Each structure stands twice: as structure tokens, then as C-alpha cells.
Amino acid sequence: xxxxxxxxxxxxxxxxxxxxxxxxxxxxxxxxxxxxxxxxxxxxxxxxxxxxxxxxxxxxxxxxxxxxxxxxxxxxxxxxxxxxxxxxxxxxxxxxxxxxxxxxxxxxxxxxxxxxxxxxxxxxxxxxxxxxxxxxxxxxxxxxxxxxxxxxxxxxxxxxxxxxxxxxxxxxxxxxxxxxxxxxxxxxxxxxxxxxxxxxxxxxxxxxxxxxxxxxxxxxxxxxxxxxxxxxxxxxxxxxxxxxxxxxxxxxxxxxxxxxxxxxxxxxxxxxxxxxxxxxxxxxxxxxxxxxxxxxxxxxxxxxxxxxxxxxxxxxxxxxxxxxxxxxxxxxxxxxxxxxxxxxxxxxxxxxxxxxxxxxxxxxxxxxxxxxxxxxxxxxxxxxxxxxxxxxxxxxxxxxxxxxxxxxxxxxxxxxxxxxxxxxxxxxxxxxxxxxxxxxxxxxxxxxxxxxxxxxxxxxxxxxxxxxxxxxxxxxxxxxxxxxxxxxxxxxxxxxxxxxxxxxxxxxxxxxxxxxxxxxxxxxxxxxxxxxxxxxxxxxxxxxxxxxxxxxxxxxxxxxxxxxxxxxxxxxxxxxxxxxxxxxxxxxxxxxxxxxxxxxxxxxxxxxxxxxxxxxxxxxxxxxxxxxxxxxxxxxxxxxxxxxxxxxxxxxxxxxxxxxxxxxxxxxxxxxxxxxxxxxxxxxxxxxxxxxxxxxxxxxxxxxxxxxxxxxxxxxxxxxxxxxxxxxxxxxxxxxx
Amino acid sequence: xxxxxxxxxxxxxxxxxxxxxxxxxxxxxxxxxxxxxxxxxxxxxxxxxxxxxxxxxxxxxxxxxxxxxxxxxxxxxxxxxxxxxxxxxxxxxxxxxxxxxxxxxxxxxxxxxxxxxxxxxxxxxxxxxxxxxxxxxxxxxxxxxxxxxxxxxx
Ligand code: FES
Ligand code: FES
Numbered sequence: 105x106x107x108x109x110x111x112x113x114x115x116x117x118x119x120x121x122x123x124x125x126x127x128x129x130x131x132x133x134x135x136x137x138x139x140x141x142x143x144x145x146x147x148x149x150x151x152x153x154x155x156x157x158x159x160x161x162x163x164x165x166x167x168x169x170x171x172x173x174x175x176x177x178x179x180x181x182x183x184x185x186x187x188x189x190x191x192x193x194x195x196x197x198x199x200x201x202x203x204x205x206x207x208x209x210x211x212x213x214x215x216x217x218x219x220x221x222x223x224x225x226x227x228x229x230x231x232x233x234x235x236x237x238x239x240x241x242x243x244x245x246x247x248x249x250x251x252x253x254x255x256x257x258x259x260x261x262x263x264x265x266x267x268x269x270x271x272x273x274x275x276x277x278x279x280x281x282x283x284x285x286x287x288x289x290x291x292x293x294x295x296x297x298x299x300x301x302x303x304x305x306x307x308x309x310x311x312x313x314x315x316x317x318x319x320x321x322x323x324x325x326x327x328x329x330x331x332x333x334x335x336x337x338x339x340x341x342x343x344x345x346x347x348x349x350x351x352x353x354x355x356x357x358x359x360x361x362x363x364x365x366x367x368x369x370x371x372x373x374x375x376x377x378x379x380x381x382x383x384x385x386x387x388x389x390x391x392x393x394x395x396x397x398x399x400x401x402x403x404x405x406x407x408x409x410x411x412x413x414x415x416x417x418x419x420x421x422x423x424x425x426x427x428x429x430x431x432x433x434x435x436x437x438x439x440x441x442x443x444x445x446x447x448x449x450x451x452x453x454x455x456x457x458x459x460x461x462x463x464x465x466x467x468x469x470x471x472x473x474x475x476x477x478x479x480x481x482x483x484x485x486x487x488x489x490x491x492x493x494x495x496x497x498x499x500x501x502x503x504x505x506x507x508x509x510x511x512x513x514x515x516x517x518x519x520x521x522x523x524x525x526x527x528x529x530x531x532x533x534x535x536x537x538x539x540x541x542x543x544x545x546x547x548x549x550x551x552x553x554x555x556x557x558x559x560x561x562x563x564x565x566x567x568x569x570x571x572x573x574x575x576x577x578x579x580x581x582x583x584x585x586x587x588x589x590x591x592x593x594x595x596x597x598x599x600x601x602x603x604x605x606x607x608x609x610x611x612x613x614x615x616x617x618x619x620x621x622x623x624x625x626x627x628x629x630x631x632x633x634x635x636x637x638x639x640x641x642x643x644x645x646x647x648x649x650x651x652x653x654x655x656x657x658x659x660x661x662x663x664x665x666x667x668x669x670x671x672x673x674x675x676x677x678x679x680x681x682x683x684x685x686x687x688x689x690x691x692x693x694x695x696x697x698x699x700x701x702x703x704x705x706x707x708x709x710x711x712x713x714x715x716x717x718x719x720x721x722x723x724x725x726x727x728x729x730x731x732x733x734x735x736x737x738x739x740x741x742x743x744x745x746x747x748x749x750x751x752x753x754x755x756x757x758x759x760x761x762x763x764x765x766x767x768x769x770x771x772x773x774x775x776x777x778x779x780x781x782x783x784x785x786x787x788x789x790x791x792x793x794x795x796x797x798x799x800x801x802x803x804x805x806x807x808x809x810x811x812x813x814x815x816x817x818x819x820x821x822x823x824x825x826x827x828x829x830x831x832x833x834x835x836x837x838x839x840x841x
Numbered sequence: 842x843x844x845x846x847x848x849x850x851x852x853x854x855x856x857x858x859x860x861x862x863x864x865x866x867x868x869x870x871x872x873x874x875x876x877x878x879x880x881x882x883x884x885x886x887x888x889x890x891x892x893x894x895x896x897x898x899x900x901x902x903x904x905x906x907x908x909x910x911x912x913x914x915x916x917x918x919x920x921x922x923x924x925x926x927x928x929x930x931x932x933x934x935x936x937x938x939x940x941x942x943x944x945x946x947x948x949x950x951x952x953x954x955x956x957x958x959x960x961x962x963x964x965x966x967x968x969x970x971x972x973x974x975x976x977x978x979x980x981x982x983x984x985x986x987x988x989x990x991x992x993x994x995x
Contacts, residue, residue, distance in 0.1 A: 116929040118876070118915035
């Protein structure tokens with residue numbers, strides 16, 4: 105089933121309302137002062153000229169934020185360094201805001217921001233975990249640089265390594281990525297008597313409500329967060345950012361609405377990044393090709409504020425991949441660096457794990473002289489539920505069926521024949537790569553629940569409220585249809601309310617591919633509960649047993665008696681759904697060709713077979729696959745936040761330096777799905793948002809390594825994402841030229 | 842300085858600082874918030890509008906550059922009766938949008954290109970080369986490509 109999208113009419117006519125589009129009388133605009141140094145003492149800050157400039161209403165610095173609490177931590181580690189909304193005395197990443205100018209319009213705000221003069225005394229930076237671990241003083245006095253050091257699973261026994269037929273060991277790098285939703289961050293805060301109304305481009309409005317209330321010392325009930333249209337998020341819009349706290353303070357102090365719309369340059373310099381791991385992988389297998397052990401050590405560059413320190417733990421939890429492996433161990437360290445915070449980006453910890461494991465499987469296959477697909481097949485998990493040594497319980501699936509289907513689409517035998525021909529007769533190096541993945545959707549304890557309410561109205565309509573928050577995933581289309589299906593009414597009789605903390609009292613937003621699996625299940629439950637409540641009400645009114653009251657598309661009947669549910673309005677029912685996470689999975693395949701002179705990679709075919717459990721709207725799910733695999737291609741081949749020796753991003757030309765895939769970069773695709781239902785929610789659904797980001801990078805890199813395998817002198821170990829022409833060329837020539 | 846031009850078929854005149862871009866003036870002075878800003882440095886194409894029928898990036902145009910010219914935005918795609926342009930219909934039918942932030946830019950890029958030469962969508966390589974001037978971070982472009990073809994046929 106694919107429904108016509110309800111949200112499209114306003115979006116194709118330019119009548120969408122994003123935060124930047126909202127018209128709020130008297131609204132002022134904010135701009136931040138962001139030094140382009142990675143690490144420096146802030147010895148002074150001269151704002152006198154800026155304060156006197158035309159149209160400027162306020163220039164806020166850390167001195168003005170005395171009564172304001174720290175930026176709330178999303179990650180609950182102990183001994184975390186404080187995160188002040190504006191820099192107090194030391195800049196710890198390029199673009200970290202030291203002051204905020206509020207003016208009549210953005211031009212004047214930026215003019216004045218340019219007139220703020222910080223006195224900066226530069227310090228050596230620590231761009232990555234290795235540099236940070238070697239630094240002689242901590243980044244924050246009195247706080248450890250390693251904010252998290254966690255082991256998952258038991259250490260692999262020495263005997264296992266000793267007894268293995270092969271052991272492979274490799275260092276892998278996950279580059280930093282900029283999530284780059286096309287609408288960057290944006291917030292508008294209007295002061296209210298005793299509180300605030302906040303419009304924000306956000307994934308988690310209830311957490312933002314709580315975070316702003318905590319920072320400003322307000323009751324949660326005094327803060328209302330409304331999420332209007334959101335131009336993409338991909339994980340980068342869940343935290344309560346320091347800028348949001350500052351804008352809220354400015355609105356309170358000036359008693360005027362204040363808006364901040366992040367521009368692209370700011371986003372590339374100072375918004376959160378994803379990935380950013382240095383990995384050391386060790387894997388063992390016996391002579392029959394059974395994987396006996398995986399050991400994964402991750403040092404995550406977590407940035408200057410550890411808001412995302414929980415993300416790399418996901419990598420450890422996922423370290424078994426799609427395989428039944430008796431011994432799996434991961435050690436995860438999150439290390440403070442002088443870079444913008446590393447946080448969730450589509451996949452958030454799972455792409456990092458899948459990449460390591462799937463690269464490792466290919467290395468094992470090579471050493472064993474086994475076909476890499478065959479090695480995978482021998483090790484796939486086959487019985488469910490399956491408990492992994494690092495603490496996951498895989499819920500359901502037929503992993504081997506996904507592999508079979510992917511091979512049908514990939515046709516590896518045909519390509520292998522062509523590969524052999526080229527190796528004999530000459531021709532561009534050609535390679536085939538496969539990757540399996542299992543990921544986790546729904547979230548982690550604390551957010552493995554969702555709230556929904558469905559109300560019958562006197563006009564015959566229904567209002568469905570849920571605590572998720574769309575950032576482009578068609579909730580207005582899918583959720584009303586889902587509720588209508590339970591109620592047995594036409595979808596246009598159901599209106600969705602979402603992304604407004606005043607209308608929906610609780611919720612956990614949209615990330616971790618949780619919206620349908622958790623929010624949809626909650627709506628399903630609430631709609632069912634409304635039917636029960638209506639039948640009970642009618643039974644009481646009529647003095648009959650509820651068992652004798654039937655529901656038929658909003659009409660209640662018992663014998664001769666009949667009433668519409670509208671006549672019982674107001675009537676509403678709530679439901680709180682909770683469940684363990686779900687585990688979507690799939691198999692990706694790539695065929696690549698390398699131009700030996702340029703080092704460029706041409707993807708000739710990309711295959712994806714994903715299993716998202718039971719699919720509710722095929723169009724939405726297909727769109728999620730396409731979007732996520734495009735971002736996966738970005739990581740594999742193009743995207744990177746390069747840093748200088750101190751951690752300053754080298755993105756002087758903005759988006760010209762940060763390469764996003766365009767329509768011309770999309771290879772020929774062959775996509776399919778299998779659908780083994782999730783056992784733990786009534787819809788059977790698993791999350792569908794992140795698959796391509798997880799499956800594409802290892803498939804593509806494995807294919808490129810395979811292509812290099814046949815080239816004398818080439819060194820596939822020199823491959824690292826993104827596979828730029830320079831990187832591939834260097835690996836092709838064995839680093840010798 | 843005072844600049845006059847036509848906006849979606851009606852005459853407008855604005856008093857602007859010389860430094861202000863067409864995108865800012867369309868959005869802030871003329872209320873055309875369908876003109877989106879994804880980068881403000883000419884890369885993403887979300888701000889694309891038609892000037893005398895040709896797709897241009899409004900963030901790279903000074904308002905003075907459109908004096909006495911015809912500017913068309915996404916708001917001008919609908920017919921006077923509110924009927925959608927076939928491209929708008931096709932974007933919805935083909936799932937050419939998810940968040941919709943890039944959509945006005947793609948619509949104007951394609952409207953200009955189809956008006957100029959509808960055969961541009963017949964050759965996949967030409968179509969991709971055209972679409973590659975704009976960025977979408979959500980859809981993977983398949984729906985946008987299909988929408989372009991569907992609109993040409995309708
Ligand atoms: S906003 Fe004009 S090209 Fe990006
Ligand atoms: S639909 Fe979101 S950027 Fe294109």
C-alpha cells in the first residue's frame with residue numbers, strides 16, 4: 105500500500121511553514137560569534153562597539169548567563185564537564201559560540217557579531233582520540249578526557265585466538281560526517297507571562313521542553329514546544345543545544361520574540377557530527393570458516409562536549425553483526441577532542457559496527473581462501489530469538505533468505521566471470537562486495553515507550569495525538585490511516601496532532617527509527633482503546649452488557665439501538681506502548697569499477713534487500729531506503745569533515761568542500777524487501793530509517809578492496825572512507841607512487 | 842535603492858539596501874517564504890527561482906540584478922484557480938519529496954528546464970546532469986527523476 109501524502113499540498117506550493125518562515129510580530133534575529141580556532145583561552149571579549157551598532161538590542165556573553173543552568177546532558181555519565189551555553193574562558197572547538205547578538209534583522213545581527221572582538225590565546229588542539237589520549241593535560245581541569253570506557257561481552261579467551269585457523273587484525277577509521285539536513289537548526293522563542301512558547305526544528309520536542317525548562321529554572325508546564333515543518337534532521341536535531349538556551353534567555357530578557365536560523369556555514373563548523381571512530385578489529389575463524397571470535401576496540405572522538413557519548417556504545421552492542429559468534433567482546437572509549445560534538449547521525453553507532461565486522465569477514469575469507477558470501481552464509485544467525493555475547497536479543501528474521509534474494513539481484517557469478525576476463529585480458533579493475541547487517545530500531549531503555557491518545561469529536565471526526573515528531577517521514581499520511589484502519593472509518597476523518605507539547609503531554613520524538621514501531625503501535629493501541637471506551641459508554645447509557653454493543657466504523661449498535669460515536673463526544677482514550685527494541689536486517693551488494701588513472705570509483709550496481717518487518721506504507725519505506733542508501737554512498741565515497749592539526753574543519757568553501765551525493769551520483773539500483781514480522785509490537789513493524797547508511801559503506805568498500813585484490817602491487821589496507829580518487833589511487837599503486 | 846520587477850505576474854517595487862540578495866528580499870520583504878535557503882552560497886539550489894524563465898539561484902543574485910525582469914517563484918506555479926502545475930502533482934505522486942525543503946528549488950529548476958526543452962527528461966544522463974545542480978538530502982532523487990518524466994508526459 106502507498107498512500108497519497110497529506111503533507112504534500114503545502115510543501116509543493118511553497119506554503120510549508122519552517123521556523124524561518126514563521127511570522128511573529130516584533131521578532132528579533134540572533135547571530136552567534138564563533139571563533140574559528142579549535143582550542144584557545146578566551147582572555148577577553150570586547151562587545152562595546154557591537155552593542156552600540158544600529159539595530160542591536162543585546163549582545164549576550166557568558167557574563168550575562170549567571171543564573172542560567174548548564175546545557176542539559178543527554179548522556180548520563182558521571183564526572184561530565186559542565187557545558188555552558190556560551191564560552192566562559194576557553195574555546196574548545198571551532199565555532200563554539202562566545203557571544204550572541206540580537207538585532208532587528210539577521211544582517212544587522214551579523215554586522216554586530218563581526219564587531220565583537222574576542223582576545224584568544226591559542227592552545228594546541230586534539231583533533232582525534234589518539235592525540236587527545238596523548239595530551240599532557242585534560243581538556244577540562246579536574247575532569248577526565250575519557251568520559252566513557254565500557255566493555256561489552258567477556259574478553260575473548262587467549263586459547264580462542266591460539267586455536268583459530270586464521271586471525272585477522274585491522275585498523276579502521278570512521279570519518280566525521282556532517283548530517284546536513286538541508287534546513288539547518290532553527291528556533292523561535294516567544295516569551296509568555298511566566299513561560300515560553302518555542303517553535304523549533306526538532307526531533308524530540310518533549311526533551312527540548314524539559315531541557316529548556318531545566319536550564320532556565322522554569323516549570324516544564326511553562327514551556328510549550330511546537331515543531332512546525334522540519335527540513336530533515338537525520339539525528340542532528342535532538343539535543344537541547346546551547347544556542348537554544350541562549351535564544352530563550354534573550355527572549356526572556358528583551359521581552360520580545362527572538363529567532364535564530366543557523367546558516368550553512370555555522371552548521372558545517374559548529375553543528376554536531378556523526379561517526380568519528382578509530383577502530384581496531386580482531387576476528388578469528390576455524391578452518392571450516394566458522395567465526396569463533398570478534399574483538400572490537402573503539403576510540404570515539406566525542407568532541408568538546410560529550411552529549412553523544414552514549415552513541416559509540418551502540419557500536420559495541422552491535423559488534424556481533426548478523427552472525428552467531430560464540431565470543432564477542434567490545435571495548436568502547438569516548439574521548440574528548442577539540443571538535444564540535446559528535447552525536448547521532450543516521451545509523452548512530454550501527455554503521456560503525458557493521459563496517460568493522462563486514463570488512464573483517466572479507467579479510468577472513470581472503471585468508472581462508474573461501475568465498476566471502478559463503479563465509480557469511482555459514483555464520484548467519486538462524487534461530488530466534490538469538491542472544492549475542494554483547495547483550496542484544498535479535499528478535500526475528502530469516503537472514504539467509506535476505507542473502508539469497510540479494511544474490512539473485514546482484515548476480516555475482518556474472519560479474520566474477522567479467523572480473524576474471526579483465527584480469528586475464530586487461531581492463532579496468534572490477535570488484536564485487538557484499539555486506540550483511542542487523543541493526544536496532546525503537547531506541548534504548550528510557551525511550552522504549554510511546555504515548556498516544558485518540559479522541560472522538562462531536563463533528564464526527566477523530567483527533568489522534570502521538571509523542572513522535574515528523575521530520576519528513578509522512579506521519580500525517582500514515583498515522584491517520586493507521587488509526588482509521590482500526591476505527592473502520594475513512595482516513596480523512598482522522599487528524600494527526602504531533603510535535604506540540606501543549607497538545608500531546610508526553611512523548612519521545614522521532615529518531616532511532618522508532619516512529620512507526622513505537623508511535624504507530626501506541627496509536628494502534630489508543631484507537632483500539634477508544635473503541636472499547638465507546639462501547640462501554642454506550643452500554644452504560646443503554647443499560648446493556650458491553651458484550652452486546654458492537655462498533656462499526658464509528659457507529660455503535662445494540663439490538664435496535666444505534667448511536668454515532670460523535671454523540672458520545674468528548675470521548676478519548678490513551679495508550680502507552682512499550683516493548684523491547686526490534687532488529688531490522690538486510691544484505692547489501694555492490695559492483696564497482698575503478699579508473700586506474702584517476703582512482704575514481706564507478707558503482708555499476710547497488711543491491712539492497714532489507715527486512716523492516718511488516719510494512720505499513722510501502723512508499724514511505726522505499727523512500728527511507730533510497731534516502732539512507734544515498735547517505736551511505738556519501739559516507740563511502742564523498743563525505744568527510746577534514747580537520748587541521750588542531751581540529752579546525754577545513755571546509756572554507758562550505759558545501760563546495762563537503763560533497764553530498766547529487767542525482768548524478770546515484771548508481772543503478774536493485775532493491776527488494778523481505779518481511780518477517782517483528783514479534784514485539786502489534787504492527788509487526790521494525791524501523792526503516794537507517795538501513796542504507798549501515799549496509800552501503802561496507803558493501804562498497806568490500807567491492808573496491810575486491811577490485812584491488814587482482815591488481816599486482818595494490819594494497820587494499822590503504823583504503824579508508826571516503827574512497828576519494830586520491831585514496832583509491834594510492835591504494836591501487838600500493839602507496840608506492 | 843528602489844527596484845521594480847514582476848513577481849509571479851504582478852508588478853512589485855521594493856526599497857532595498859544594495860547588498861541585499863533577491864532571496865532575502867523575496868522572503869523578508871515580499872513574504873515569499875516558499876523560496877528556501879539551504880546554504881546561501883550557491884551550492885544547494887533550494888533557493889532556485891526563474892528570472893525571465895531561466896532558473897537562477899536567488900541567494901546569488903542581488904536584487905538590483907532583476908530590475909525590470911520577470912521573477913517566478915513556487916507560489917506562481919499554481920493556476921489562478923488553485924490548480925496545481927503538473928510538476929507539483931507529479932512530485933507528490935512520485936514521492937519526489939519527503940521533508941519538502943528542497944522541493945521549491947527542484948520544482949523551479951525543472952519548470953524552467955521543461956519550458957526551455959522538454960526533451961531534457963528523455964535522456965537519463967541529461968536529466969541527471971540537470972538535477973545534479975540541486976541537492977536533496979532525503980529522497981535519493983529517484984522520485985524527483987520520475988516526477989520530471991511524469992510531468993513531461995502530462
Ligand atoms: S540557498 Fe541558494 S544555492 Fe543554496
Ligand atoms: S525532501 Fe528533504 S531535502 Fe529533499
